[in-house]
Amino acid sequence: GKMEGANGFGTFANGGNSVRYGNLELYLMGLIGEHELNEVQYAENPESQGFGKFTADEIITFSAAQLIAEHGSRIPSVENSQKEFNAITIVISHGKMSDSDLADISTNLENFARKSPPDGAWNGVYNFWQATQEKASLNIQLSEANLK
Structure with missing residues (x-):
């Protein structure tokens, strides 16, 4: 993620989705x-x-x-x-997000929540299902009507 222009997970993170x-x-x-x-x-x-x-x-x-x-x-x-979890994602932006940004968010959320490996754009990092050794799943309901 980004905060005030900074990239990545920060100094003390485990590498994000690269570690199960x-x-x-x-x-x-x-x-x-x-x-x-x-x-x-x-x-x-x-x-x-x-x-x-x-x-x-x-x-x-x-x-x-x-x-x-x-x-x-x-x-x-x-x-x-519990083996199935529900999640909500909130994105706060200084301005209106572009259609491209919204599409990227939607694609990444779909990849993170699917019960199969993410697509090739993720370059080998794990989604939730993989990170739990395929023992749990995450449900993120995506509604285009709520993307503004």
């Missing part, structure tokens, strides 16, 4: 069960050493069993969790 949801994220979303949850690592007292590098006192690892024992099982379970 991680194992813990899929579990927290209710898309995988406890038996699929991998161990989780985190850095104790991390300190930045420059772009993309850090040092830490220790890397701590939690097994799936430890996480469940400490925090409990996810509710609802993977069998009962």
